[in-house]
Amino acid sequence: MNVLIVDDEKPAREELKYLLSDYEHVNVLGEAGDGESAVSMVYELKPDVVFLDIQMPVVTGIEVAEILLNSPGTPYIIFITAYDSYAIKAFELHAVDYLLKPIERQRLSASIDRVEDLISSRDKENSTLNGLKEMIGSFKSDKKTSYITVCRDERFYPIPFEQIKYAYSEGKKTILVTTEGKFTYKNTLQNVEESMTEDFIRTHKSYIVNIRYIEEIEPWFNGAYTITVRGDEHEIPLSRSYARKFKEVLKMT
Numbered sequence: 001m002n003v004l005i006v007d008d009e010k011p012a013r014e015e016l017k018y019l020l021s022d023y024e025h026v027n028v029l030g031e032a033g034d035g036e037s038a039v040s041m042v043y044e045l046k047p048d049v050v051f052l053d054i055q056m057p058v059v060t061g062i063e064v065a066e067i068l069l070n071s072p073g074t075p076y077i078i079f080i081t082a083y084d085s086y087a088i089k090a091f092e093l094h095a096v097d098y099l100l101k102p103i104e105r106q107r108l109s110a111s112i113d114r115v116e117d118l119i120s121s122r123d124k125e126n127s128t129l130n131g132l133k134e135m136i137g138s139f140k141s142d143k144k145t146s147y148i149t150v151c152r153d154e155r156f157y158p159i160p161f162e163q164i165k166y167a168y169s170e171g172k173k174t175i176l177v178t179t180e181g182k183f184t185y186k187n188t189l190q191n192v193e194e195s196m197t198e199d200f201i202r203t204h205k206s207y208i209v210n211i212r213y214i215e216e217i218e219p220w221f222n223g224a225y226t227i228t229v230r231g232d233e234h235e236i237p238l239s240r241s242y243a244r245k246f247k248e249v250l251k252m253t
């Protein structure tokens with residue numbers, strides 16, 4: 001079985017490659033750190049299976065899967081995700097599979113067994129593609145989840161949304177300020193916002209805040225405000241352009 005590993009986090013790629021080394025019949029053809037490279041490598045190397053991270057900047061794993069679906073010789077795809085509420089019903093169609101981070105050996109073994117069964121049963125190919133199409137549709141219609149997994153010091157930490165106080169952009173990365181400290185997430189603030197629950201609201205082009213942690217809202221000038229959250233000295237800006245929606249959500253008069 002020839003496989004390709006796709007994940008924008010190098011430690012994640014190395015971890016999966018290490019786990020796959022236990023399987024003599026699994027040959028890792030290569031690794032890709034972004035969606036565009038992944039598509040090119042699939043065309044070039046023609047792997048049987050792609051281990052594909054869902055949350056990647058610029059070109060996401062879902063977008064990669066859509067591109068491959070419209071190409072000849074679609075490989076079997078095992079999605080890798082930090083989110084446990086992503087279209088579970090579609091995942092269980094026995095057409096494709098998923099792995100939650102951090103990846104467990106037993107779960108990985110079950111995924112490999114499932115794909116081997118699909119490869120050996122050529123008459124299942126159509127149901128596999130249909131299952132993948134249905135799963136992509138489910139992803140698009142239900143992006144909400146309850147966790148986000150970050151990498152720090154080459155270790156992965158699942159962070160429940162209820163522990164996130166606020167998030168802000170820093171270049172192409174996002175800083176998550178949580179009850180357990182600060183974490184860097186290698187994805188855009190917009191991508192993070194799309195995954196978050198209704199407790200989070202945009203206050204500025206560079207800030208999202210969890211309304212459950214808001215302690216005080218102070219008028220600043222020209223229709224803008226500053227927000228203070230519990231247990232944090234940093235003042236979060238509420239710009240005039242986002243103030244109207246913010247006031248509606250918090251019932252400010």
